[in-house]
Amino acid sequence: MSKVDQMRKKAIEERERAKRMAGKRLMKDMKELNESLTPLIGVSAAPLENSIFVWHGNFRGGRSTVYQNSIIHFKLEFTDHYPFVPPKI
Numbered sequence: 774m775s776k777v778d779q780m781r782k783k784a785i786e787e788r789e790r791a792k793r794m795a796g797k798r799l800m801k802d803m804k805e806l807n808e809s810l811t812p813l814i815g816v817s818a819a820p821l822e823n824s825i826f827v828w829h830g831n832f833r834g835g836r837s838t839v840y841q842n843s844i845i846h847f848k849l850e851f852t853d854h855y856p857f858v859p860p861k862i
Contacts, residue, residue, distance in 0.1 A: 795855040826851045
């Protein structure tokens with residue numbers, strides 16, 4: 774195997790490792806949210822069935838704001854570098 778091929782293989786292995794670690798952290802965070810003794814009232818979020826790296830959620834608009842009585846939808850996109858890099862919203 775050439776030096777370049779070895780470097781490519783190592784880079785792929787490192788990316789796969791980072792993705793596994795980020796996925797484990799997201800699973801841990803989801804479990805913590807689901808089992809919390811202090812629920813987040815008016816807020817919900819969960820990953821898509823086919824990707825732990827994409828979450829959809831909703832929250833209620835704040836009282837005494839133009840968003841009162843509204844439900845705001847959001848999408849979180851996590852990278853392989855989570856939790857060191859925040860998700861895109």
